[in-house]
Amino acid sequence: MDRILATADRSTAVGRRDYAVLLLAARYGLRPCDIRQLTLDHIDWRHARLDIRQAKTGRPLALPLLPEVAEALSAYVRDGRPATASRVVFVRHRAPFEPLAAGNNLAPIMRAALQRAGLADRQGRRGGLLSAAPFLDLVIRLRGRKPIIPRGVHRFRTFEESEQWSMRMMARPSKPVPRA
Secondary structure, three states: OHHHHOOOOOOOHHHHHHHHHHHHHHHHOOOHHHHHOOEHHHEEOOOOEEEEEOOOOOOEEEEEOOHHHHHHHHHHHHHOOOOOOOOEOOEOOOOOOOEOOOOOOOHHHHHHHHHHOOOOOOOOOOOOHHHOHHHHHHHHHHOOOOOOOOOOOOOOOOHHHHHHHHHHHHHOOOOOOOOO
């Protein structure tokens, strides 16, 4: 995951935007539509929280604002985001500076990062995403499915713990589905 995140050129405005987008997807498993619709009002800087309403389910979601994510969002908002009256965090970087189009699922940002990381070895719609086993959990989450988390555990102390657990779960053989 760090290999993908490291590909974003944070010395440019677009790179800071791309890094923040990738980080939101990687650390929280947010769907592209939720990232695209994130507004400045959803970020509670004082209490270090993200409070959003999921676009797909309509359910509210409160997440701790991880220091790494807070830093990336702050860097983009302060030093990368074009001046605009829009409250949406991620906006176009060519005039008119307005929110990204509703049909923009952020796939170009993610596909480009995978290519820069050397993980997109095939052409086509999936662009080699499935060939990178360590990133399968991210792919599952980006495709709008629920993240794989253990019952009763609401969060891990670190992202690495979460990633290690996900990898162990993906390596386990799946249980056969009983036939009716």
